Amino acid sequence: MTTTLNFARRALRGGTALQALALLGAGVGAAGIATPAAAQDYSQINATGRILSTSGEPIAGATVTVTSNGQGFTRTVTTGSDGTYRVPSLPQGSYTFTVEAQGFDTFSDANVSLTQAGAANQFTLAPAGSATGGEVVVTAGRVAVVDFDRNTTGAVINVGDLATRVPVARDITSVVLLAPGTQLGDPAFGNVPQIAGSSVSENTYYINGLNITDFQTGIGGNTVPFDFYQTVEVKTGGVSAEFGRFTGGFVNATTKSGSNEFHGGVTFNWEPDDLRSKTRNTYLTDNDSRYSERKEFIAQLSGPIIKDHLFFYGIYNSRNVVTALGSTTAVSAGDLTRGGRATVSAATLANSCFANPSTCSFSYPGPANSALNAALGVSAANPTGFPSFYSNFALAGSGYTRSTTKSPFYGGKLDAVIIDGQRLEFTYFNTESVTRNDTFGNGTFTLASGGRYNPNTNEPGRYASTNVTRTGGENYVGRYTGTFTDWFTLSGAYGRAYTAGDSASSTPNFPSIIDQRTGAANSVGNPTGNSTFQKARREFYRADADLYVKLLGNHHFRGGYDRENLQVTSNTLANGNYQLTYLNSGAAGDNRVAAPNTQYVTRRYFRNGGFFTTNGEAYYLQDNWTLLGNRLNLNVGVRNDRFTNKNADGETFFNSGDNWAPRLSASFDPVGDGRTKVFGSFNRYFLPVATNTNLRLAGPELDYTQYYVLTGLNADQTPIYGAPIAIRGGGASQCPALAIEPTAGNVANCTVNSDGTSPPFNSLVSQNLQAQSVDEYQLGFEQRIGSRIRVSAFYTQRDLRVSLEDAYIDSGVQAYCRRTQTGAVLASCLNTFTGAHQYALLNPGKDVVVALDGSSLSGQFVTLSAADIGLPKAVRKYKSMTFTFDREFDGKWSLSANYTLSANVGNIEGGVRSDNGQTDSGLTTNFDYPALTNGAYGYLPTHNRHNIKVYGSYQLFDFLNLGANLQVLSPRKYGCIGVVPTLVDGGSAGAYGAAGFYCNVVNGTVVNNANGFVTRNDATGSTLQLTPRGSQLQNDWQYNVGLDVALRIPTDSFDGTLRLSVFNLLNSKSVFDLQEVGTTPAGAPSPNYGLPLTYQTPRYFRVQFGVNF
Template sequence: MKKNVLLSTALKVALGAAIAATLPLHSVSAASNDGSLVGKVTTTDQSALKGLEITVRNPDTGFSRTVKADEDGQYRFSFLPVGKYIIEGTRDGKSLGKLAEVNVILGAATTADVTVNTGNVEEILVVGTRVIQAVDVKSTESATNLTREDLERLPVERDILSVAMLAPGLNRGDGDLGAGISFGGSSIAENSIYINGLNVTDFYNRVGSSSVPYAFYKEFQVKTGGYSVEFGRSTGGVINAVTRSGTNEFDFGTEIAWEPSFLQSKGTNHFDREGNPYRMYEWDEYDRTNATVYASGPIVQDHLFFFALYEARNLENDYSSDTANTFYEAQEDTGFWGAKIDWQINDSNLVELLAFSDENEEERDAFGFTYPEGQKGNYQQTRFTENGGLNWAATYTSYITDTFTAKALYGENERRFSRYSQNDVECARVRDLRPGGGGDIGCTSSSNVTQRDDTREAARLDFEWVLGDHQVRFGLDHESNASAHQQYYPGPERLLYEINRAGTTNVNGVPIGIGTEYVRTRQNEVDGNFETDNFAYYIEDNWQATEKLILNAGIRVESFENKNGDGETYIEQKDMIAPRLGFSWDIKGDSRSKIFGNAGRYFLPVANVINIKQAGGFLDRRTYYQFLGLEAFDYNGVTRYRPILGAQFGAVDDSQGDGTVGDLRGEVDQDMDPVYQDELILGFQSMIDDKWSWGVRGVYRRLHNAIDDMEISSTGILCDGEPVSPGFVMGNPGKNTTLFTDTDCDGESDGYVTIDTSRAGWAMYDEDGNYAGEVGWEEPKREYKALEFMIDRAWDNNWSFNATYTLSWAKGNAEGPVNSDTDFADAGRTEAFDNPWVNYGAYGYLPNDRRHSLKMRGAYALGEHWEFGATLTANSGRPISALGECNPYDDECFWSFFVFNEATGEYELRKRGSGGETPWLFDVGANVTYRHSFSTADLAVKLSVYNLLDQQRHTEVDEYLPSVPDGNADYGLGTGYQSARYGMITLTLDF
């Protein structure tokens, strides 16, 4: 090895040491859109390294930073933009040349160590340089990093959730709740997604996020646990991504991704037990084309760069309704645009501007349809759905000194949503929910007419200050989340009509025979502006306690403030202290293996949907009528039906909203505890050789509290022998609830009452209808335990491989803010605690319990032109419950785990998971890529096939079983299935 090369490598490490002197070796964390670089120069005579400085330089942009190595030979660079760097060094002003090349990855520390020999103080000979990325010995987090290049070699669907699913411990949520992922047993409404440091998570319902096309991304990081105090407002996981940037080279290119219908296999039809259409997929097919063009380059060489991308989209999606009586033709053709500007003012100050628009519109035509002929009939209606919006963020980074760095971000994240059709103006929705009733039988099937504009204003400051052996990070972040919302049922009367067959002996408080048919009308409306303010500040110390041991101690202090439709605060949770502790032990001191662990607390904010439905002019009025039959009428050439109403029975029920904001002191617990989760992780990770690594991790998570609505039917105060009943209240089930209510029986609220809902709050009555005391709610519980095993071989231009196996248990009586078993997606307003009987006997394995999960992925290059990739996911089934309605203790009939036995006349408790499990799911993907480089362009053509085995097993079932043997003939039938096999052809041309 040449003397100057060895010297440079040594210098690199030495410079690292110099930096470490100011910040001797510490644990290294990175901001949400940066990475870090650390290293150490080792020699027999450390005094020979005095005066060494290390420089990192990005050859693509010219950006460089220089720091001094400390006396122990350690150095570090924080807040480095993700990318490729050359490490160079100088000693006493004399250049030592190039020491190494490294890739700084997102949210992690790359280690570059140098070993040198010093013959004398004038000469330094570099013996070797080792760059390690597989084992980040400076971090206590659990995270999976994936680059754009990694994913190009694999058959991965082109969305951020599919990328995240490559990480261990993650499972897809049930489709009826929307697109989402369960991290470590959590519900799909507990995660956060960041793009270039901007939080783009849906805050209305906490399911989904702003959508960015695959071609715009550069790198992804999936944080599955133990993340630092910089991140909060999540009890699930964090998906962190950065977008592409411009360089000193002008580049442009195009990418066309085509999912043609001829690469799709036919879906399988499914029938109920009487042979009627139940879930019909035979006629489902789509054709999707995404055509992207991009350009990037310098505006001012070495200082100002741009990256711009436009994606033209076209999706033609044809499918039938579940029962094959309606056929839909949907189309989307709204384009995406995105741009990024990077301004390197100088080597100490950087500015980044990001902007993109993910606005999208779907037009869906509905037609009549006949089965089994498969004939499309008369036109019915066109539904318009719009979503997305403009997003932007500005980030400023300043390297104030070698040891003090600051970063500031301000941005806005917009998500608009509207859904309507012409039929919605003229027609009410009519649903026939009787067994075999056919669902929608009126002239519209729209669930509601909705328009909402959600806008997040985000601002944050992050600092890092190195003080001796301590790397101190601190900062604050604030989000203002505003929703302008309007929603109502279609039709001139704004009513939903539902025809039901009674499965119980009591409906709306009126005795009624099992099997009696009735109509429920529902008026559900809300209109207003709603806001939530979330604020946090944090401080964290990463202490290099010894040469091998890093200790991490941090604290995040959160506050959540929810406002009603009048702009007044009605939920305020302050001073929520979230400690995080961790350690990382570099076992041999060679950055090749570590034992790590952490313990932390994570808080979850209240979603904006609660403001809208609890604290607005929310009207939810339900009225019950006798059913006298159906009236037929003609609409667009098709015979439609509406119910003929008989006499009303029971009182009008508007207990969940009477159209006014009201006095929320009587509807919301005045001393509500927040929802939070505690987490413990212990793991081991090690390099086997320079390419192979392996690891194991144990995880324990426990969720504390729930914020949900409960029907409080007794405050413990009796007026004329009857308890005061405030109705539905937001609070902590199983804990104290403090309400402003009537305390002197004059019909007016005049004082506060505290109810221990673990023992009271629900009024009980004897057989004669007399008040007979109270019962309470079971406290929410959720525990997740897991062992994760991983083995990985890094890509070496020849092949790569990764496999993970997760053995886990998710157990409790509360899934989280949303419910998969009842398909209830309003976060924080689930049905799990509406009355004490809903959750009675509900402790067991939860819907997100997947006992076994195996994930494998690999890529192989055959020569310089051909590459092959494959993925495999194998998951065991999820638990199935038997959900009833009534209970043996009172006449309340809603969800429960009690099933009525018609033969014995008794109720049977069917505990959670009593219905067995859904089948194992296997998903195999494969791809082949042809690459060729021309003199001015690089060509890649890729064929990917998803669900190669074309398995179409059911992923969820109908879990409703009110009685046996004749309560629900559809119990246990599949309600969701794996998508049929499909393929994608991708052509990429880069100039």
């Protein structure tokens, strides 16, 4: 007889607005699983398992037939002598398994869900005739077992299911943050995650096998509508050889597909501003003026074109997203922690430091501001509790920006099953997006004019300018999979991804102006510094083959080749030709201007552009070897990546050569029941050089800064130039020949970063440069409990092997010349390489082989020792212990929880720098000078000791579902960033301003009160002392509770759902980011040090209404 288990599919009506569509690509699956499935690729999985008798003996020769519940195709395989079966290259989804064997009753299960989260099952067959009269033999059945083939850690999120039951923000980052060992990156980089101790620029994002990672910096990927996703897999460790080009996490998503049934629906999402709470104000952002409202309409349709053979899925997503925020600047005292606002007359404000910076004084109360102090009731005791330096200032609006996005998204997928085992897929989506940023009431309007943004009333003020950004583009990928026998499968894929990166100002002839004379950075010019026009294209193709053989056990050999070709056309020019900054040298002068109390202006010219290409290719081979009656599994793999970067002239400036990456793992079943696994792995990962390096390092970049005395301001806040200033410190020179306005005479009033020509690439890049790489070690345990519970614990250690950074190599050249040269050649060398003449892309802590650029040795290749250059080895050590619990959804309830205890220390975060928000991957200021690395070792910005996540749902009634999501994160640690004192390296690093780990320290405490304080940075008794990374401050614990209530509309004519989600239910107002810069550019104490920059996102609601059929 036939024993059939057809578990009732409990309709998710109470918890979904898209229930039917959610089941198109997969059945009800796991919410989050710590160990993804066996032998999967980017979009498909292999179904594996064993067939046993009720006595536990393997059944050889059993026939396993797998039928897709959605698309109707069928695959049949036969078990081997050990009772194991394998059905290769199946799309994720819901299947019917039918198992037949001679002498046993046929067993059928119509509700087997195969996903990346789990595709291994064990079937038990009852002896023939043991069940009569329709009686079901309870010993026959199916049980999910542990996947032993791979030992990848992370999570697989069935978005089409989980997001209908659990409160999750509608973006890929929020899904990634459900995985253990992930946290939100610094706000400077946008809404992107950090994974397994890496920086935000080290992750890779794929969808249906197409790489959509940001072309230029590696930070995030193309924005894809939430409803397009079916599953998102977050690989945080133990990643097999097939996957590469990352040293952080690998985010692999699949989209929805069509089936043999027509399904469709419309969904409306609304996040109203009226239901959004306000967070606290900071000294830079007027958060009580914040406006944020999001409206979305999503239409989806899917079904068969030819039943059982050709299917379609389509989505259209219209958006109307409006955000607005006012910014402030300190012109007097105010209680920011309570959102207070000083109320003074326009006449008084017109006489304040902000309106007339030339009257500002660092001494309290300052004669020009005594009337303002009296109006505000400020005394020397400073009863407001605000840093007393601000007793000279009032808090005034510095601008109001409104951003609007209305660009729609559309996409779709076609699936063709030519015959069983031969499959074609094609995915297309368009992510083009235009955002309009309108600025009102900024510093181009004086306070007295009434055109400035008013932080008391939140009136925007007069219109100033508009900046329009264009991002995204067309994307498509096609894939073929052919299963020719049960031991050989072949697949191939080709795709392209286009994206734009345009940013254009409505006032391109007006420059950016930052006034820093008071210590605070106040924007009084164009809010957009540069106009950029960029187009990029990624083209890829790949081929993979799977071969299954029996030789001293079972082997699954998988190998393949893939290649990516990236092309970028980019042009960037400073608006108004220049970026202007107003500064004051202070009582003792600063690192550039020796004269005390001198107001001056720096005028930076920046222009860059060209056509650049980057190529990446890789081939891999791995053997999944099963031994000892399927109790021991060895996964032995190797991957070889090669990276090539070319400059604007088409010359190769970096060729990585072979990057061999071992990917080794082993798992063992100590009990022998297929439900307990002990595993370990060693893996090496390599990261390509970001295309931003092509643009910045190898392009015809013209980048220089001029210094002039500031004698006054014009009505539009542009400067009245005085005499050029002969600056001091490393890198002082005359302006380059291509300068728009060369300096008259021979005054060295310039610092030149790039002279406008494409430099010889052999002088820019160390000839022994290696790609960034990370070594990873893991050891863990996993246990299946019952039919739906999985628990695990695993240890992870990641060590940064090699990092890339640009750095000045003058110190190494000087040491080389002193050892090898004499006379005029030595003199020429020492006069040329004075500290900031030649920089190169190198591996910190390693010798450098480079051609010299300048002096009588120009063009000569030399080897500079790491000791002579003086840079330490780049270090990042991440260690973590993770515990997970997952109870799969059964139509009634689900629960997932994970806890990660970790430490992340080193002297480099990664390709970017959260300390100062720098996104120039591989070109940050971290290692520019040896002095900038002093104090850099410590707890990194990516260090959060404790990371807790709990989420799940409960179907209270058939018409009512409740969901919850809790995330808790311990504080991040901060140091104090300031000016490197002159006595350390003669002023070279100090010329960068606040860029090193030195701040003014008295009696062991960082000073942030400049009143009466004289900074000494060029004497033995300097007040600028080391304040190492992570040694001074920390932000708050982060608590975020989400709640979700979904109500099914009682009707039989359609599937309707009304859903309410609330995020940050308790309206926590934790400080998320602090100001880590502790000095002004001149080295004086900064009153902003330690002040909050951002707070936790306040409570907000999302209302959703969906109708589906």
